[in-house]
Amino acid sequence: MSTTAPATTTPATTTPAPLPVDDTDAFGEEVLGDPGPFHAALRDAGPVVHLSRYDVYALGRYEQVHAALVDWQAFASGAGVGLSNFRREPPWRPPSLLLETDPPHHDAPRVVLEKVLSPRALRRLREQWAADARDLVDEVLREEEFDAVPAIAEAFPLRVFPDAVGIGTEGREHLLPYGDHLFNAFGPANSLVARGAPRRAEHGAWVDAQCAREALRPGGFGAAIWAAADRGDITPAQAPLVVRSLLSAGVDTTVQGLAALLHAVATHPAQWARLRAEPRLARVAFDEAVRWASPVQLFFRTATGDVRIGGAVVPDGEKIVMFLGAANRDPRRWERPDEFDLGRDPSGHVGFGMGLHQCVGQHVARLEAESVLQALLERVETVELAETPRRHLNNTMRAWASLPLRVRRR
Amino acid sequence: MGEQRDARTRPGAGSEAGGTVLRVVARELTAGDVVVLVLADPAGDRLRDWAPGAHVDLVLPGGVVRQYSLCGDRYDPLTYRVAVRREPAGRGGSAHVHDHLAVGDLVGVGGPRNTFPLVPAQEYLFLAGGIGITPLLPMIEQAERLGADWHLAYGGRSRAAMPFLADLPGDPARVSVHARDEGRRLDVAALVAAAGPQARVYCCGPAGMVADAERAAAGRPPGSVRTERFSAAAQAAPVRSDPFEVVLARSGTSVVVDASTTVLQALEGAGARVLSSCGQGLCGTCETAVLEGVPDHRDSVLDDAERAAGDCLLVCVSRACSGRLVLDV
Numbered sequence: 001m002s003t004t005a006p007a008t009t010t011p012a013t014t015t016p017a018p019l020p021v022d023d024t025d026a027f028g029e030e031v032l033g034d035p036g037p038f039h040a041a042l043r044d045a046g047p048v049v050h051l052s053r054y055d056v057y058a059l060g061r062y063e064q065v066h067a068a069l070v071d072w073q074a075f076a077s078g079a080g081v082g083l084s085n086f087r088r089e090p091p092w093r094p095p096s097l098l099l100e101t102d103p104p105h106h107d108a109p110r111v112v113l114e115k116v117l118s119p120r121a122l123r124r125l126r127e128q129w130a131a132d133a134r135d136l137v138d139e140v141l142r143e144e145e146f147d148a149v150p151a152i153a154e155a156f157p158l159r160v161f162p163d164a165v166g167i168g169t170e171g172r173e174h175l176l177p178y179g180d181h182l183f184n185a186f187g188p189a190n191s192l193v194a195r196g197a198p199r200r201a202e203h204g205a206w207v208d209a210q211c212a213r214e215a216l217r218p219g220g221f222g223a224a225i226w227a228a229a230d231r232g233d234i235t236p237a238q239a240p241l242v243v244r245s246l247l248s249a250g251v252d253t254t255v256q257g258l259a260a261l262l263h264a265v266a267t268h269p270a271q272w273a274r275l276r277a278e279p280r281l282a283r284v285a286f287d288e289a290v291r292w293a294s295p296v297q298l299f300f301r302t303a304t305g306d307v308r309i310g311g312a313v314v315p316d317g318e319k320i321v322m323f324l325g326a327a328n329r330d331p332r333r334w335e336r337p338d339e340f341d342l343g344r345d346p347s348g349h350v351g352f353g354m355g356l357h358q359c360v361g362q363h364v365a366r367l368e369a370e371s372v373l374q375a376l377l378e379r380v381e382t383v384e385l386a387e388t389p390r391r392h393l394n395n396t397m398r399a400w401a402s403l404p405l406r407v408r409r410r
Numbered sequence: 411m412g413e414q415r416d417a418r419t420r421p422g423a424g425s426e427a428g429g430t431v432l433r434v435v436a437r438e439l440t441a442g443d444v445v446v447l448v449l450a451d452p453a454g455d456r457l458r459d460w461a462p463g464a465h466v467d468l469v470l471p472g473g474v475v476r477q478y479s480l481c482g483d484r485y486d487p488l489t490y491r492v493a494v495r496r497e498p499a500g501r502g503g504s505a506h507v508h509d510h511l512a513v514g515d516l517v518g519v520g521g522p523r524n525t526f527p528l529v530p531a532q533e534y535l536f537l538a539g540g541i542g543i544t545p546l547l548p549m550i551e552q553a554e555r556l557g558a559d560w561h562l563a564y565g566g567r568s569r570a571a572m573p574f575l576a577d578l579p580g581d582p583a584r585v586s587v588h589a590r591d592e593g594r595r596l597d598v599a600a601l602v603a604a605a606g607p608q609a610r611v612y613c614c615g616p617a618g619m620v621a622d623a624e625r626a627a628a629g630r631p632p633g634s635v636r637t638e639r640f641s642a643a644a645q646a647a648p649v650r651s652d653p654f655e656v657v658l659a660r661s662g663t664s665v666v667v668d669a670s671t672t673v674l675q676a677l678e679g680a681g682a683r684v685l686s687s688c689g690q691g692l693c694g695t696c697e698t699a700v701l702e703g704v705p706d707h708r709d710s711v712l713d714d715a716e717r718a719a720g721d722c723l724l725v726c727v728s729r730a731c732s733g734r735l736v737l738d739v
């Protein structure tokens with residue numbers, strides 16, 4: 001697959017190139033704790049590498065990851081975007097109508113959600129979220145040292161997002177563990193999945209109950225989705241699953257997106273100073289943090305035929321893992337990729353994916369991050385780590401459990 | 411900065427009028443005085459994705475913009491197919507396509523955009539009048555793929571004047587042909603009344619036929635009858651091929667955007683930091699507020715009302731109809 005020729009399913013006529021093999025456990029604690037060295041090895045080994053431990057094909061370079069993301073014809077989502085292959089085993093929950101479907105089924109839910117979450121639809125939330133962020137930051141800054149994961153990264157999305165969706169206030173503590181398990185379940189059935197399994201049904205039942213029409217307040221994203229069902233744009237049977245996609249994909253992701261941003265600025269004082277001088281870089285800063293940290297590290301696809309990638313052939317029906325985190329640090333695409341740098345243009349990063357399935361909630365994530373960052377910029381002179389931060393391991397997310405910060409207030 | 415951009419995120423090369431340009435790779439005259447064009451990217455890149463019901467804008471000489479439904483195969487990422495009927499009373503757009511546009515020529519393209527999307531249903535009734543068949547062709551293909559129950563009633567002056575008739579299944583349970591010269595009138599009201607209560611009706615054809623379908627919609631559930639007129643309202647102002655000025659309101663600077671650059675590139679050149687993502691007018695990341703001037707929307711995101719409001723622009727692909735555009739940058 002070169003940069004100019006799209007990936008095709010045309011049968012390979014020439015002998016396929018030999019396929020590099022890597023037997024690292026891509027979901028082992030070592031890699032999850034520090035994926036950088038594994039990602040580098042993957043990129044350097046070739047455009048596509050066979051991960052023998054899971055018998056899947058891996059893409060680590062930006063060029064191939066981008067090409068696979070946009071080529072929905074050759075790289076299907078309908079057989080699951082995790083390791084599990086729905087062609088061979090049943091999904092653990094009813095598949096997402098967005099994430100885990102292909103056209104034509106993907107079309108209608110996507111059209112509806114794009115509209116509900118469009119920048120224009122979010123304009124009405126901008127002022128409220130800015131005020132909410134200021135309130136939260138005021139509360140947090142009563143102390144000069146705090147753990148930014150619970151205090152900001154979790155607190156802010158939990159304060160604004162469930163309200164924006166329109167769910168009730170009871171039981172919101174289910175949201176984070178539900179999402180954590182979901183993102184673990186895109187990986188292999190390892191100890192992380194086992195840890196979440198006992199309470200999976202309980203969290204799932206609560207989330208499902210929030211998706212019913214009666215559970216959703218008027219004026220929220222959820223009610224807007226049901227209104228689309230009333231207009232016939234989606235079916236009444238689809239509406240709750242579309243709401244579910246917000247509750248699944250919209251909480252943990254932004255928590256870790258915010259955590260990544262806070263970690264980035266706390267460890268790059270010069271970049272924080274630059275932001276202070278140019279607060280309008282807030283949007284760029286968040287996307288640069290998403291590129292730099294890739295809170296969502298990977299998604300899978302399934303080959304819809306024998307797919308040629310960089311001279312090698314991935315056989316029909318096989319799973320392909322796209323390491324978004326590796327692509328976002330590929331030196332073939334980015335200069336000094338490991339630096340968090342507000343001077344660069346992060347546009348085109350694949351932290352939100354690309355193509356038909358590109359994150360439909362990206363404008364929500366950006367607005368949340370911008371609100372928080374602006375509030376912090378107004379009140380915080382300097383920010384640094386107070387202690388060594390601690391990772392939270394997840395099969396597909398790059399996450400922080402704890403991020404102790406020390407700030408100097410203005 | 412100075413990173414190399416992936417070929418597929420780079421906006422299309424410039425044309426006379428700027429923006430995305432495709433090449434005519436095949437051309438065929440078919441029934442009903444209709445020319446079928448197949449368009450492809452000059453560099454062989456993927457085209458922007460689309461779904462049944464979508465149309466593209468063709469930017470024709472003199473800044474004339476005409477909308478044509480995509481009637482090809484969405485599973486082929488490399489080509490678009492459109493069908494252009496010669497309009498005797500037309501304002502020159504279709505005549506240009508018929509008389510001058512040849513294989514190998516380049517043509518400016520905006521979109522695709524979908525104001526006529528196919529919604530999920532078990533049963534569809536498709537009503538086509540003449541060239542109105544074009545958006546329905548991919549819908550029929552999709553209904554078939556989904557295993558839905560569907561019927562097409564296709565009306566026209568005579569069989570010889572009805573494009574794509576030969577491509578449709580001969581099964582009368584699926585397709586009924588209503589050629590006026592055979593005395594078989596297409597009774598929209600009766601067909602809609604006979605459709606199942608859960609059926610979704612899609613109608614595209616001349617104004618009278620569409621009005622009949624809209625009347626027949628009364629009493630059916632909301633959203634169950636969807637129509638498209640192919641005499642789409644003309645664009646507010648013709649697309650300009652001359653360079654235009656973009657003013658960055660916050661810094662007070664201004665730049666000239668000529669056909670070889672995009673507004674996004676021009677803004678970046680002027681030192682502005684505008685975040686973008688897909689580079690194709692699909693994701694909405696680069697949406698920028700318009701303070702003055704008339705946008706020339708080439709994206710796939712904004713709907714008719716949002717376009718008409720004229721208050722925002724997807725700067726990665728969209729341009730200006732007016733000589734000056736003031737952006738909130």
Ligand code: HEM
Pocket residue numbers: 069077081098099100110117245246249250251253254256257258290294295296299324350351352353354356357358359360361362364365
């Ligand atoms: C920093 C925060 C976020 C990150 C890093 C992120 C990342 C992603 C990525 C990489 C995809 C592509 C999946 C694929 O290609 O298979 C995606 C899809 C999706 N995201 Fe996000 N996301 C974030 C926030 C959100 C939010 C706030 C919402 C909801 C409001 C959301 C809802 C979704 C949905 C529904 C999809 C599926 C779209 C489709 O398949 O068409 N995400 N996200």
